[in-house]
Each structure stands twice: as C-alpha cells, then as structure tokens.
Amino acid sequence: MLFWYVYMLRCGDGTLYTGITDNVERRLAAHRAGKGAKYTRGRGPLELVYQEKTLDKSAALRREYQIKRLTRQEKEQLIQKAWK
Numbered sequence: 001m002l003f004w005y006v007y008m009l010r011c012g013d014g015t016l017y018t019g020i021t022d023n024v025e026r027r028l029a030a031h032r033a034g035k036g037a038k039y040t041r042g043r044g045p046l047e048l049v050y051q052e053k054t055l056d057k058s059a060a061l062r063r064e065y066q067i068k069r070l071t072r073q074e075k076e077q078l079i080q081k082a083w084k
Helices: 024-032 057-068 072-083
Strands: 004-010 016-021 047-054
Touching: 004 024, 004 057, 004 072, 016 024, 016 057, 016 072, 024 047, 047 057, 047 072
Parallel strands: none
Antiparallel strands: 004 016, 004 047
16 A cells, blocks of 8 residues: 655754655655755755655545645754654
8 A cells, every 4th residue: 555644854054844655765865955846946955844644645645635734843843853
C-alpha cells in the first residue's frame, strides 16, 4: 500500500515549509539539492521537523491545507507534540 505524507521543514532562516510526498527521504534530498520547491531554494540547511502519514494523496492535500492555515505558534506546538 502506498502512503502519502505531510511534512514540515525548518529552513536555515527559521521559516517553516509544509508539503506532501509519497517518499519523505527522496523529497528531502530533492529539496536539499535545490530541486524541491522554489521556496526552499537558498534557505538551507533544511531540517525535517514533522511528518504525518495519510492513507492517500487526497487526505495529504487536505491535511497540508489545514496545517498551512495554522499560526506559527500552533505549528510549533504540532512539531513539539510529534517529538514527544
């Protein structure tokens, strides 16, 4: 079964980037190589700080939208919960 993931990266400038993928490691490598999202280019180093598994791409897109609407503080709380 193919799962999709919502993930957050902390960029070198302290900003957070949220995206979706079916392979977190491959996508992180693409971001680090400058072949990911335009937003992350030149903002390294990039650190994976959050990932959440979903059942399909549609669910991942919905969750990504929800996360992007959160405040910075709410995103940081989500990250902290995931690390506990």
